[in-house]
Structures are given as C-alpha cells and as structure tokens.
Amino acid sequence: MSASVKHKYRPETRLVQSGILRSQFGETSEALFLTQGYVYDNSAQAEARFKGEDDGYQYSRFANPTVTMFERRMAEFEGAEAARATATGMAAVTLAMMGQVKAGDHIVASKAIFGSCLYVMEDYLPRYGVTSTIVDGFNLDEWRAAMRPNTKTCFLESPTNPTLEVLDIAEIAKIAHAAGATLVVDNVFSTPLWQSPLELGADCVVYSTTKHIDGQGRCLGGVILGSEKFIQDHIHNLIRQTGPSLSPFNAWVLLKGLETLAVRVQRQTDTAATVAVALAEHPKVTRLIYPGRPDHPQAEVVRRQMRGGSTLVAFEIKGGKAAAFRFQDALELIRISNNLGDAKSLITHPATTTHQRLTPAARAELGISDGLVRLSCGLEHPDDIVEDLLTALKAA
C-alpha cells in the first residue's frame, strides 16, 4: 500500500499550521508540554488508559503532546500517514531497519551512505544474525543481483554525502518490491521540500531533524515516516518499549523550525545555486557537483525525482589536501564544521573528517578525493558567501 496521502493545503501552509493540539488556554504558539507523566481523573480512567480503551497520554516515553504535534506536522508535510519522532537521526535509521528484521533475514544497502548508517548495516545488524549486502547504489543490476528470498528491506541515501550524486529511488523501489522487500530512504540531503520518497515508491523515509529541520544548530532529533501499517507493524512498539524517544523540549524546537523550513531551504538552495555558478569555471576548482546543473552526473534522474537542487555544493580544489586546507583556513565567514543544514554556512573536508575512517581506495570509489570540500550554504547574504569563497580560493 502506498503511504502517500493527499492534503487540502499546500506544503508550505502545512508546515506552519498543521498538527496543532491547542490547550484550554487557546495559545497561538504551540505549547511545550515538559512533563514525564500524566494524571488520571480516577482509577477507572487509569485502568481504561492502560487497556487502550481511553485515548489520553500515559507516559512521555510512549507519547507526549508536543512530540505528537511535531510528528503530525512532519507527516502532513511529507504526505505520510504516520510518523514517529526519535532522539537522533541515527536512532531513526537504526529503528527503521531493526524494526523490520529478525535473525536469519537479509538487508541490502547502498555504499554511499552516512558513516554511522554504514556501521548499522555492515557491522551492527549482522551481529544479531541479519546479513547484509552493500551495493554500488547507482548500479541497478547490483541491486537486482543482491536480492535474496530472505531480503526484508533495502536502504539508501540520496543525494549522497558528500558528493551529492542522485540514486534512482523509483527504480530501486521497484526492484525491492519485486523481491518482496521494502525500501527505506534517508532524505536528509534533499529535505522534504525537494524530494518525496514515498511518492516515488519508498515505504519509509527517515530524517536526521538535527539538520535542516532544526536548521539553527540547536538540538538533535530524528523522525521515521511511512504508512500507518508500516509504523504500527515495525516502529510504534519498538520506540515505546526500548525508549529512543524525542524529548518534548527538542520536539518544540523542531516544531518552530518547521514553521520556517520552506523559506530557509528555498533561500539556502538559491544561494547554493549561485555559489555553483560562481565556482564552476574557477581555475582552482577542478570539479563541482550540484544537483540541478545540466552537468550533474545524474541530471536526468534529478529532473525526474527532485523539485529543487540542494543547500549543499561539493567541489574539488586543485592541489589536493594541502590546497583544500589552505582554502578552508583562509575562509573568514564560512566556518569549518562537519554539520550541515544550519543557518550558518559550514564547510568540511570529508577525506580528513567524516570519511577519514575509510581506506583511500574506498574513498576513491565514492569519488571523495583529497581536494574535495563540501559546503553547506547558510542564510547569510549570498554575495558575502561568494566573496568569502573567492577570496579564500586565492590562498589555495
């Protein structure tokens, strides 16, 4: 069953208005219910709530009104039937996979995924008897060849980190479904604004809400979205019983983040496109990757699958690691940090930070050269960002 649902209002309106649970005080801004527990009117009500015959709240590991508002707003925006929030993005990824498998099952994942996600697929789940096959996500034949009768689920990230290449979600979903498996998509790099994996055939979408959804560098969080059945069958009970729940405070911060997500991501995307134009022909830039440009390696898939580009730009500085370091160290406005999606522009050198654990050969396979840097565009004036980059390139 498709998890995608139709809505009355446009996505930007849903980001501001949907999911509100207004208290008896009629507050305009969503209330922060900073409470662990809930009291009952009488013993019979407590009994009914524990039996599931009364809808109210019981305990904030299970559910909390502020967290519910965040989950409802995320589901409304994504076009999903249901959502569950988690303490971090990694909790969301781990639960989305763990909730679907048991010992003896098999999973397939794309190679170009966030390092901790690769750890979950390659090292962690196999400890419990879940075997995994890691494929070159761009090669559809590798996905087909990896499917086994016991394959339960597949995992991919698109656009990929840090090279911003784009996998064909609709085709990979077809391959997974033909084998009786589901597809989970980590949609962090595109944000819910530019890509809707559920509409493309995926069964589940996960986010690190730490990135654009907070968007102002304040708190960690994650969310899992899918059909009501997917969430009930695989996620709901797992979160209640094992406890990687989102704190109400962080849910409140994230709710306020959602109100401004569309304007922030649009502006950051426009800035990234401006940066891409300014740097593409620069003599010290040997390669530039930006989804939306005609020279993007999967330009045709980008056109089919995404509604916008990216808030990130990846580019290679001529002269390898030494030149990339000189360039980064000469930046004045843009700060060096491995985070992304922030209001502040951030840059990272993946080969020596996020991807340093990989062998040089594995990095080369993923296109992560020693000169590659990844820029996350913030909300500063685009001309200031471009000027900072062009000035620092003189030092490279």
Ligand SMILES: Cc1ncc(COP(=O)(O)O)c(C=O)c1O
């Ligand atoms: C693509 C991607 N997925 C998952 C995560 C994990 O999210 P978190 O740090 O919120 O656990 C990150 C970043 O950290 C990421 O970039």
